[in-house]
Amino acid sequence: GEDVEQSLFLSVREGDSSVINCTYTDSSSTYLYWYKQEPGAGLQLLTYIFSNMDMKQDQRLTVLLNKKDKHLSLRIADTQTGDSAIYFCAESGAGSYQLTFGKGTKLSVIP
Amino acid sequence: EPEVTQTPSHQVTQMGQEVILRCVPISNHLYFYWYRQILGQKVEFLVSFYNNEISEKSEIFDDQFSVERPDGSNFTLKIRSTKLEDSAMYFCASAPGTSGVGWDTGELFFGEGSRLTVL
Numbered sequence: 001g002e003d004v005e006q007s008l009f010l011s012v013r014e015g016d017s018s019v020i021n022c023t024y025t026d027s028s029s030t031y032l033y034w035y036k037q038e039p040g041a042g043l044q045l046l047t048y049i050f051s052n053m054d055m056k057q058d059q060r061l062t063v064l065l066n067k068k069d070k071h072l073s074l075r076i077a078d079t080q081t082g083d084s085a086i087y088f089c090a091e092s093g094a095g096s097y098q099l100t101f102g103k104g105t106k107l108s109v110i111p
Numbered sequence: 112e113p114e115v116t117q118t119p120s121h122q123v124t125q126m127g128q129e130v131i132l133r134c135v136p137i138s139n140h141l142y143f144y145w146y147r148q149i150l151g152q153k154v155e156f157l158v159s160f161y162n163n164e165i166s167e168k169s170e171i172f173d174d175q176f177s178v179e180r181p182d183g184s185n186f187t188l189k190i191r192s193t194k195l196e197d198s199a200m201y202f203c204a205s206a207p208g209t210s211g212v213g214w215d216t217g218e219l220f221f222g223e224g225s226r227l228t229v230l
């Protein structure tokens with residue numbers, strides 16, 4: 001079945017850039033997502049990218065997609081302490097709302 | 112801003128007991144989901160529900176699980192006879208129909224989760 005893998009922890013200093021990586025196996029993935037989970041909160045959609053795109057930029061966030069290698073990354077520029085959270089990579093296939101998630105990467109921002 | 116709400120936030124139950132987790136999806140949404148996350152593991156799809164019936168379900172969603180939309184606003188997940196391995200955070204999510212904001216990106220709107228602890 002489909003699988004999504006991501007590293008579990010990332011620690012960066014405030015003001016630096018964070019890069020969270022993800023790999024997936026489903027070549028028919030249509031959308032790839034980054035969800036953010038703050039402590040005690042639900043999963044919130046941060047950004048998404050359609051599978052025919054290579055890059056998407058949204059303010060401090062840059063998503064890069066290498067479809068050949070099935071590799072997705074999320075770059076957060078000028079990381080702030082408020083960015084400390086768990087970031088989940090997820091994918092869905094065409095016509096399906098069923099998401100396959102990774103385990104989540106816990107981002108810790110050191111002041 | 113509309114949000115998905117879940118109750119209870121935390122429930123502790125004895126093994127073998129029945130549990131009902133409740134969710135109020137965003138009011139004009141048409142697709143409803145339950146996901147769960149066992150501590151330290153991935154968020155896993157359980158079931159999706161559309162037009163008053165299950166549209167997809169995973170292998171996890173066996174005969175011990177059922178979903179219901181009893182009154183047009185609530186969406187419930189029932190676990191008939193809980194097992195220790197059912198201990199997890201259960202997330203409800205909803206999504207709009209084709210005329211709603213976010214329908215074209217497949218965005219799911221998640222609740223804060225209900226933590227179930229089975230002793």
